[in-house]
Amino acid sequence: MISRCLAHPFDECLEHLHLVLQRCKDTNLSLNWEKCHFMVQEGIVLGHQISAMGIEVDKAKIQVIEKLPPPTSVKGVRSFLGHAGFYRRFIKDFSKITKPLCTLLVKDVPYVFSEECLLAFNTLKEKLISAPVIIAPNWSLSFELMCDASYYVVGVVLGQRKDKIFHVIHYANKTLNDAQLNYATTEKELLAVVYAFDKFRSYLVGSKVELEHRAFWAVKKLYFDLKAAGEKRLLQVNEMDEFRLEAYENAKLYKERTKKWHDMHIQRRSFEVGQQVLLYNSRLKLFPG
Structure with a gap:
């Protein structure tokens, strides 16, 4: 397990460390003392x-x-x-x-x-x-994907831009098989995009991604005309759409399970006559008890 308890004030760092250790205790997670390092810069x-x-x-x-x-x-x-x-x-x-x-x-x-x-x-x-x-990803910034395809390899780079400078997060590439070697250049470039979304789906879930890729937008511009776009490229675009839908479903399940976990920890309270409580009735109001 890797925990980053980074904070500038030392007292705040101790507070973050306490929260991490308390979370381990609540989940019955055992830590190897010899592999734990505290208050180190690297x-x-x-x-x-x-x-x-x-x-x-x-x-x-x-x-x-x-x-x-x-x-x-x-x-x-x-x-x-x-x-x-x-x-x-x-x-x-x-x-x-x-x-x-x-x-x-x-x-x-x-x-x-x-x-x-x-x-x-x-x-x-x-x-x-x-x-x-x-660099480690900054989840408050947008991601950039750079995709390229050669004769026998497709390569992608995931990164983020800070102060107009592009910083690399991950390099990835894939050697094409015998069937993919026969693809046209446009098909190989679109294959690189599909591979990038599949490879970096954990980074791109819930994030907005701007893609500047002529092969992709050329297919989108054809309004999914099967004869004009070609069956192979149409399937690749549909595969990218499946990644988007899967990301949405995963985010939806995560929200539902998180809500269920929080609901389990809500304590029931008993109120007495005369107390003021907050009630939800189409809008938030104060009602006297």
């Missing part, structure tokens, strides 16, 4: 360096990866990609960089660690060493 949490600046990679883990020699077997390639993939959210175009290495993992492909593989291996290590600091 620390390692789940392999990430957490501080007021944002989220960074663990330098100790990166130093281990930096010293790794080029793999000499398929098992070594898989191990390296597993370690590097843990920090893929920090690396732009991760799938594009690792494409030559991933090819070595395909069944019945002879293991030949070519110059292209060596370049991908060294590039990935350099990207990890110089990984940027990723």
Whole structure:
């Protein structure tokens, strides 16, 4: 469990900490004392360096990866990609960089660690060493999605703009399968948008998202004409609409369950003659008892 009890005054920080611990006590949640850190400015949490600046990679883990020699077997390639993939959210175009290495993992492909593989291996290590600091999302600001598609990879970037400066929250990308490789450019770009909404749905639920994407608006402009838009692109737009409806349903269920939880904790009160109470009768009024 990660709890941020951040407050400028020390007394207020203690108050927030008390609320967090009380919530753990009320829910019978046990904490490992050895893994708990209090009143620190930064620390390692789940392999990430957490501080007021944002989220960074663990330098100790990166130093281990930096010293790794080029793999000499398929098992070594898989191990390296597993370690590097843990920090893929920090690396732009991760799938594009690792494409030559991933090819070595395909069944019945002879293991030949070519110059292209060596370049991908060294590039990935350099990207990890110089990984940027990723900010935590500010839920009071709007999100921005940047989507792009190449021949064999779709990539998306989720971020927010503060003082007209774009700050990255998460990088994500996906290698296309054999069927998707045959898509037209417009279809690949729309596929990137669908992938982005599916990947970042936890960030975008309940948020307003402005999307500047010619492929998407081109389909919207056709008023869902099946012959003009094409069945494949129409299905992709419908899939995006399903994400929107699912987000609405999840928000609705959350509100209902939250209301039910609060109603359970409302204490019944008994009133005596002469007391003034608030009654709801189409509008709020004061009625004498």
